[in-house]
Amino acid sequence: MVKEKKNSNRGDRISLIVFWASSSLLLINILVGKGSQLWNWNIFNFGDLGEFLLLLTASISIIVVALHREAIHGNSAHLTKNQPEVYEAID
Numbered sequence: 001m002v003k004e005k006k007n008s009n010r011g012d013r014i015s016l017i018v019f020w021a022s023s024s025l026l027l028i029n030i031l032v033g034k035g036s037q038l039w040n041w042n043i044f045n046f047g048d049l050g051e052f053l054l055l056l057t058a059s060i061s062i063i064v065v066a067l068h069r070e071a072i073h074g075n076s077a078h079l080t081k082n083q084p085e086v087y088e089a090i091d
Helices: 002-039 047-073 086-090
Strands: none
Touching: 002 047
């Protein structure tokens, strides 16, 4: 049982590392782009497409973390005994 929980946290860690790495690269790229405009630096930056792809990667990875954690913990944490389940009303 403990081993299963350890493996489930591995996916969270990988997605969080991808999120922080892409967010950090995006922030650095934005700062380098602003510095190159202000002080005429001739430094490589990713440009518009690179910024979009970094933002897309960060967004997808944080959504994966949220969905993975919700799947592990389940929806039963916020339901009380007196509250009917939402899925019963749909059927």
